[in-house]
Amino acid sequence: MTHVDRCNDADRAWVTAAIAAVEADANRSADTHLLPFPLPRDWGIDLYLKDESVHPTGSLxxxxxxxxxxxxxxxxxxxxxxxxxxxxxxxxxxxxxxxxxxxxxxxxxxxxxxxxxxxxxxxxxxxxxxxxxxxxxxxxxxxxxxxxxxxxxxxxxxxxxERATDWRGNNNIAESIYHQMEQERYPIPVWVVVGAGTGGTSATIGRYARFRRLPTKLCVVDPEHSAFYPAWAAVDWTVSTGRGSRIEGIGRPTVEASFLPSVVDRMMHVPDAASVAAARAASRVLGRRVGGSTGTNLWGAFSLIAELRAAGRTGSLVTLLCDGGERYSDSYYSDEWVAQQGLDLAPHLATIYRFLADSTWTPH
Missing domain, CATH: 3.40.50.1100 (Rossmann fold)
Structure with a gap:
């Protein structure tokens, strides 16, 4: 009998130790905070931010x-x-x-x-x-x-x-959200709002909700120059914009393989000026800077909250605080950069502050 043996015991031992080290990191940092976003309680709608900025490397x-x-x-x-x-x-x-x-x-x-x-x-x-x-x-x-x-x-x-993430559980982001929501006024979110970069997070949350037979709907928000929203609208997954996104971490010039449109219930196109305005407005409300993709998420969440309010519905929404705004002092928090990009934040800021005052939603 002949055989070919490619086993290297030293390499296998290294891999075993490497997996243990990565798993130990998960044990230390998988549960991040779920922060309530301040809204009037009598609206009957609660908004939460899953704060992924507290990971050791500062982001989702x-x-x-x-x-x-x-x-x-x-x-x-x-x-x-x-x-x-x-x-x-x-x-x-x-x-x-x-x-x-x-x-x-x-x-x-x-x-x-x-x-x-x-x-x-x-x-x-x-x-x-x-x-x-x-x-x-x-x-x-x-x-x-x-x-x-x-x-x-x-x-x-x-x-x-979407392949690498264990979407059934194992303390993934979806399981963590629902566990942390158990003691809240409305424990099962009406909506979860996320952006798409790879599409891995939306795939994980959408699959998990279905697996657990939960009624939560998934809304994916998409910035300018990204292919996800126009592809969704046209039901054409070959769409290519040929341009990169100004909102770092989300938006792609083509629809990536990890994006699963079949688990998404709604998509929204969010202007970049609205994303930056929402990030700045949220930073004032929260007392800390958040990144541009968090602004995109919040713009979508505010729109959905206004829709629920207009329909007389109550419930909760969850979105992500993807990373801190300290990384963007020379871009989203720089008036010079905003002007260079030709972005006008004023009308979007007016929309947000009007919404926070009385839930009226009149985007420009």
């Missing part, structure tokens, strides 16, 4: 990075000498760089040249290298080429996000 993408590393390790794609390459606008790269450093692996983040200096600094702080690309639409292609040239592993968040 910490969960995704952890899942992708476990997926790669368990699939045999990542070993003790593997160079990790990812295409990312910043937050995923920050989180993956954290895990790469934890495991002693080199990491290269391929990202648009327009990525904020704060995010680049955070990636480099983790000992990673940033590879900047002028055309945002070519970031994934460049990352794939780079990984092939180096003999490394391309993490490919846009393909594997």
């Amino acid at each position: 993408k910490h969960r995704l990075a952890r899942s992708l590393f476990l997926y790669g390790l368990c699939n045999g794609w990542i070993g003790p000498q593997t160079t990790i390459v990812e295409a990312s606008s910043g937050s995923t790269a920050i989180s993956e760089a954290y895990f790469a450093r934890m495991l002693g692996l080199p990491f290269i983040a391929v990202m648009p040249a327009s990525t904020s200096a704060e995010k680049i600094s955070l990636i480099e702080f983790q000992g990673a290298r940033c590879h900047l690309v002028d055309d945002p639409a070519k970031v994934v292609i460049e990352a794939r080429w780079l990984a092939e040239d180096l003999g490394g592993h391309f993490m490919d968040q846009f393909t594997y996000a």
Whole structure:
């Protein structure tokens, strides 16, 4: 009898230790806070923010990075000498760089040249290298080429996000939300509102609600220049905008493989000026800065709350505080940057403050 044995005991032992280290991180940080957003109690509608900024790497993408590393390790794609390459606008790269450093692996983040200096600094702080690309639409292609040239592993968040996440439970973001809502006035949310970057979070929440036979509906909000909303409206998943999103972390020029439209109940297109205005307005209300994608989420949530109020309905909504606004002092919180982008925040701020006063929703 003949056989071919490719087992390397030392490498297998390293993988076993690596998985234990990543799982230990999950044990320490999987449960994040669920914050009530202040609304008049007599509205009969409660809004909550799942605060993903408290993860060790400061964003929702910490969960995704952890899942992708476990997926790669368990699939045999990542070993003790593997160079990790990812295409990312910043937050995923920050989180993956954290895990790469934890495991002693080199990491290269391929990202648009327009990525904020704060995010680049955070990636480099983790000992990673940033590879900047002028055309945002070519970031994934460049990352794939780079990984092939180096003999490394391309993490490919846009393909594997929905596959790597355990959507049935295991303290994923959906299970955590529903567990934390158990003691609230309306424990089962009417709506959960999220943005789409990879589509992994919306897939996880939509699948979990169905699996648990819950009536919660899922709304996905989408910024300018992103393909998700126009593709949804046209029922054409080949739509391509050829442009990157100004709202970092969400929006893609093409519909990515991890986006599952079949679990989405509604989509909303949110102007970038509205996202930035909502982030700034929320920062005043909460007493802390939030990122632009949180603004996109809140714009969608406010619209749905106004709709429920007009229909005389009560209930709860949950959305995500994806990351803190400290990373965006030179963009979303810079009046100079806003002017350079040609964004007029005033009408959107007026819409938000009118809504917060009496639930009237009259977007421009």
